[in-house]
Amino acid sequence: MKPVRVRFAPSPTGGLHIGGVRTALYNYLLAKQTGGTFIIRIEDTDQTRYVEGAEEYIIEALRWLGIEADESPEKGGKHAPYRQSERKPIYQEYVKKLIENGSAYYAFDTEEELEAMRQRLEAAKAKNTSYNIVSRMQMKNSLTLPADEVEKHLQSGHPYVIRLKVPAKQTIRFKDLIRGWVAVESTTLDDKVLLKSDGMPTYHLANVVDDHLMEITHVIRGEEWLPSAPFHVLLYQMFGWEHPEFAHLPLILKPDLKDSKGRIIQENHGKLSKRDAEAMGFPIFPLTWQGSIGYREAGYLPEAIINFLALLGWNPGTNQEIFSMQELIQLFSVERIGKSGSKFEIEKAKWFNQQYLRMKSGKELLPYLINGLQKAHIPYTQYTEEQLIAICEVMKERATFPDDIWQEARYFFEKPTSYDETIIKQKWNQQTCQIIAWLKEKFAQENDFSGQKAKEALHQEAEKKGLKMGQVMPVLRVALTGTSAGPDLAAIMQILGKNEVVERLENALKSIAIPQ
């Protein structure tokens, strides 16, 4: 495939929605695969919705995920500026061409007049209540007003918009890379506003002009744009330009509400929204944004998010599930994107997270551990770096998130304050107590303590006393950690070290009463 030029064009109206991330990802993958160019363009033509910091946030969020632009407002590029608000004169220049060739016209109607028109048409039970080929002849615009009056309005600074003059009886066809041929009758289209009264372009104008000027070859965007694609095709036609390829991505849908067993409590439909995500307890933004926790802060790894998102609507046709960004770049293809929306099931994302967590070495996990401990104000200076790495190694198999490493094993950092009652009731007795006491003495005298040796010693002693491992190991575990579950005891003792082990055994012997 020839090198493509694609763009991700968000509005800086808030945090970057996870659906937007997937759109950016697909664009990025195609660009990198073809040796093409991935552009970030900021669509900030609605000044009323502009949010301070949103643009920086979007760039930073994509960067965290490993999606870096080749051309962007930050980086620049041969088609700068990449912020639409800075391109205002360009749109005005181009829309003039449309006026000149009769493809667009001035409209002077006030908001009240537009509302009146809608109500009139609704009352008349009209099928189409929009400003269109029929209704425009009743309105105040350069099609109905005499030329001199139009001129007068324009000169006097009377507010106006420029509207697209949708042609009569034309079938607009275009081929969508995902959906195939889409056809719409021009009669059903309305005369969209191209230039707003504040002189800013609407999405439709800005998008077409910029995509053409920036030599975009493939427009890959969400399905919510499919209904307006005919307008864009029309605009390309009117400008006398060839339109880029279109690919409209299926939507990401909200998941059903489920209980802990995965049974559906409530079936949900519709586009995933921030509200839904927050109500169901999973992030919607990559990074925390204005109090809404991000995937990063919730403990998701960027590789996992990328992998999960890549497979939400696309698949390579094989049974492979785990993909690095490099593999995705190699394997991605627009043809293999599905047509229907995908429900966003966070359980699968967690599974990916677990997979990627396990692939990391203890050393790679160390910063996550330290960060988590610091945040929770849990002291850890009693351990060397090697010991902390060993904790990561031993815990990562049973963790989904980095914080699980210490949350599932607090006993590494704090001596047990209570002991699992079930185990105590079942196995804490005269005999096992004796063994623990014996072990304590033995370890205390040991010069060359090791977890493995300690475990073996226990093994032998238990055998001598005619006890099974199943009777004595849980007792040792509960004495050492207070819990009944966790990693191999030899590993735990190794990390804890001789003194700590002896001390904890002593504490246990003192504080646990033998049940009657």
Place this chain on the structure above:
RNA sequence: GCUCCGUUCGUCUAGGGGUUAGGACGCAUCCCUUUCACGGAUGAAACACGGGUUCGAUUCCCGUACGGAGUACCA
């Protein structure tokens, strides 16, 4: 309402005129294990419906139902 789009296990999906309809997540059972987790094995679980076309349709065509998106001087 109108326009456009869609529909394979609960979910993400593979497949495609003749298949025991495949995989993954989740769920269940068993094995491994001192335990939890990991791992392994097994299981329950799907072609929305109705008409065509055809020797044969889940696959192709047409309807219906259901779902979604759009319908702003928002993107």
